[in-house]
Amino acid sequence: MNKKDVKALVITGFGLNCEKETAAAFRAAGATPETLHLNDLLDGQRKLGEFHMLAFIGGFSFGDHIGAGTVFANRIKYRMRTELEAFVRDGRLVVGICNGFQTITRLGLVPAVGGKLFEQQVALAQNEQGTFRDDWILLKANPASPCVFTKGIDLLPLPIRHGEGRFVPRDTALRKELEAQNLVCLRYADPETGEPADKFPHNPNGSVNSIAGICDPTGRIFGLMPHPEAYLSPFNHPQWTRQKLEGVLPEHGLGLQLFTNAVNFAAENL
């Protein structure tokens, strides 16, 4: 299908707040986004099945009370599980960004190792330094990952802004499985070397093995703590004035690529 026929759903409400820039990202990537309040899905006015891809966006759903993502994930689990399961089993795409990542780990959509959907296997715990942090970090993508979003990406600078982003797998066995299956698609990297960073501030939260983003074994469900939708314009980058002077200012913000990959994939495969 044409890219503009790819329908992307942005779910909002209850304290989520990145709906506008996430919709802008899908639009800039060529798709047709629509933003819906969760209640419009819960009360049956609209259906998940109308869409090819779904974004769980950033924000503070229910104020992060009882742990980030907990109450929102709980609501979906109790009131929309069947529909969501069908959506995922259909091979449609899901991205969870920041609070959305926290939500889909609580739901057990990622990493779903062993095909175990709705089983929580990893967590995003409070940052090691104990405080919320806003900064730009560098990500290194895993070229061997099945993730459809990160294809062709090597290094990617993005902003992070969270208080609960420390990636923790359930146990070592699970971490090894994640790594063996290349479900770890993004790691925090040291800008000097481009290699995974284990220390603050380049690893901004103390994540285990510098893990910043993961996918499920199909590569179609993807979650990450950094915010690609906040780097759509080249003028978002903190060093853009310097890049401009040196003639290396990119045409688009580099965060856009994740969305473009997803929309292209959907247009070709869904």
Next chain:
Amino acid sequence: MYYRLEISVRQGETDPRGQHTVHQAKEFLHLPVDAIATRDVYSLFVECAPEQAQEILNAFTNPVIQSGVVGETKPAAGTNWVLSVGFRPGVTDNVARSARAAIADILGRPLRGDEEVYSSVEYLVRGAKLTGDDMKRLGGGLLANDLIQNTAVLAAAEVREKGMPQNRPVVTDHAPPEVRTICLEVPDAELERISREGTLALTLEEMKAIQGYFRSQKPARLAIGLPPDPTDLELEVLAQTWSEHCKHKIFAAKIEYTDTVTGKSQTIDNLFKSFIRRSTEEIGQRVNWLVSVFHDNAGVIRFNEKLHLVYKAETHNSPTALDPYGGAMTGIVGVNRDPMGTGKGANLLFNVWGYCFGSPFTAQEDVPEGLFHPRRLRDQVHKGVIDGGNQSGIPYMIGWEYFDPRYLGKPLVYCGTVGTLPIAICGEASEKKKILPGDLAVMCGGRIGKDGIHGATFSSEELHKDSPVQAVQIGDPITQKIMGDFLLEARDQGLYRFITDNGAGGLSSSFGEMSGLCGGCDVELANAPLKYAGLQPWEIFVSEAQERMSFAVQPEKIEAFLALAKRRNVEATVLGTFTNSGFLHATWQGKTIAKLSIPFLHDGAPQLKLKAKWTPPKFPEPVIPKDLDIGETVKKLLASLNVCSGEFKCRQYDHEVKGLSVIKPFVGVKNNIASDATVSMVEPLTTEGVILATGIAPRYSDIDTYHMMTSSIDMAVRRTIAVGGSLGHIAGLDNFCWPDPVQGPKTPDGEYKCAQLVRANQALYNLCNAYNVPCVSGKDSMKNDSTKGGRKISIPPTVLFSTIAKMQDIRKAVTLDAKRYGDLVYVIGMTRKELGGSEFYALLGATGNSVPTVRPDEALATYRKVSLATGQELCHSLHTPVFGGLGVGFAKVAMGGNLGLDVDVRLIPAEEGMTPAEVLFSESNSRFVATIAPENREKFERLLAGIPFACVGTVTLERRLALQNGPKKPLCSVHIGEATTAYTKTLDGI
């Protein structure tokens, strides 16, 4: 059924909250704490089966990092104490509110009103030497604010034996509703007592005006069955409406102003109208982008053919002084409601914040009894604004701190919000709104509790030992966010005619003001949704419980309005009807309990009369040591509190959400140098933008508030120019914070403080007019004094001047950091011997007299030319020095680029006869430091011809700030690494 859900960190996982508490307990309280484990507790009084309670626990527990139990685990061996922190009865428990939502999802039914859920945190403390008193200090001094929270301290042995007590802070004070009358036919001293003891903050003259009104209304009142004396509700409404906070009586006063230098006296009838509004009106004749100024909740200016910009800044000083976290949070989420309630309702775009505190390094013994230590206060204030801003999804664009010991008594907490309004909504101009008789009076959002009663009146007084504790509100950003999302949907569907916020004064203020626009209102208070029973009618009407907006809804739309609210989980209640009766009329179950004439309510307060007398102060001039080490001085200035980096705290605020930020609060190769101003897009992926900047210079007030004011305005304007902005489309906000300027026994220098106020206003009129920068909104806070601990502390007169400017093309924005070695360094603008009130003199322990002044013609010429240069993209970097002058300015340019600067101080355009130290540390206004490519030298100099400027050096690869006074006469050579350490270390981690 009672269930206790207890959630702990899983074995082997770290407990950052516990570790943080240990760290703070040792550092702030010097307690012998060994370790602290924490756990979250949810107390459920909910009808459900034990299996369901277990299911709820499982849903609440994150199985990867937590473990949970229904019931209680005994404190581990080695635990000495258990400290439990929960909320006091009636205080908003935001976590419990979310828990209720989750429990309802699990049970598949909404919770009933009589089913209760409470949250609390338990700290299991190890430390064999800790006493019960230590634990109380840990509770009250660090973990809880006694005003809003309950702490229970229990010996671990006792807990092992008897278990933890239930946490059930239910409101039990269910006094039946009662309306009292207050007899005003009493002697004057008795009138004063009624005002004082009722926290009404009304003067005798005002009480007499009220007395007179009720005398005149006696027959009419008796005819409708009302007592001749005012009801408690009526008196409270008048006190709230006439409060300094709401009425701005000092700005509206008639002032006899005498200048003892010129010997001239004049009468000023209303400072606001004579200076602030007048300058805006005059500028409005010359610019075409003013849309709505002064009369709405925030100012509105045009942005482009699609959008208007809305901007408002507020202070929230008094509540913050009592409850720093809650007060500051309410400051930010409260000011969010101003743009929300402007015109038909704005979309929120950016936040700004700024605080004035005593030094966080103040010795404990210098803090008067009853006041918070500034370090704790600062931590809590930051946390409140961070939580409020982050959870609302609004990025901050400007944040600053200013320190002076005189903010110890009352901290200043400024919060501001920028919003956008689509030019037209449902085919009508978005900035216009009206109310027609017959429209329904509707309240939306949170419920009403006892929180925030007397907020408006108490903040109109000094802070004293009897300041009412219930005047503090607790914010709930998520409830507000949900309401804000709803109101934009309702707005775009045309479901209401009028919207305004419920801020100070609550419904009394919102319905009172709305009645003034329409001609009256009938309101039934028994219909108001309450958090708990037991509120008196007057409390319902003046409560400042947060997260509420008031609407006028046309009768034909009410059904759709209420239905949408329900679908968005927003509580909306019809409380009455707007009328044209000429009266604000309140009933309780149909019985009239208040009937106040609208003209008397809004215009009946007698005008205040004040005297102001200006005698300029004279300070000793400091002697600058002959052997002054310039390099050390630069480092000391970089490390000083009003210059150094506040990055540690700032990074806890989101400034990237919405994806619009272009020039960020921190810039440079390492993103670690505070930017002059910030630039943002207004919509994703566009090239038009806005520049936000601020100016504040309280120390200049010590010499002359006239120049404090002009310097503050100039600071904001030149910072706008420094990031690539230009004159022509800049609007200002004035936020005045003053010590009490009313002469009296407690304020013997009132006439001087009042003269300071007059002079600041005169300056504002003159310079705003000269710069064509209209003030579009503003606010004043006039009683920033404290007498706690028996010591009077008054703030220095402080004005925050904030600007918002349109930037045509954000792609031409500039940052302050040097970009390339070999670039030429220019200083633009004249340096004068203006060191009075400077950071440098402060280092020498002096104030001096030669305060920086502004020469508008010279400044305007400079700004026009500098804008031409940035428009042609000639400046690789551009910076405007403020505190610490060029010495600090050069260092910031070099540190930002992680490069060196070679500068000959002798070449800097300066007044005759200045020493190098004076040139480097003077804080003269309207100057810039620019770096440009050498090949653009001729072009750049041709552009600047006609204003003072000079090429003073080059950018070097060697990372040193090398200053010399002519060839081979070195003044200093400061390593950039050392300079950066000085700049970043003072508040790092603090």
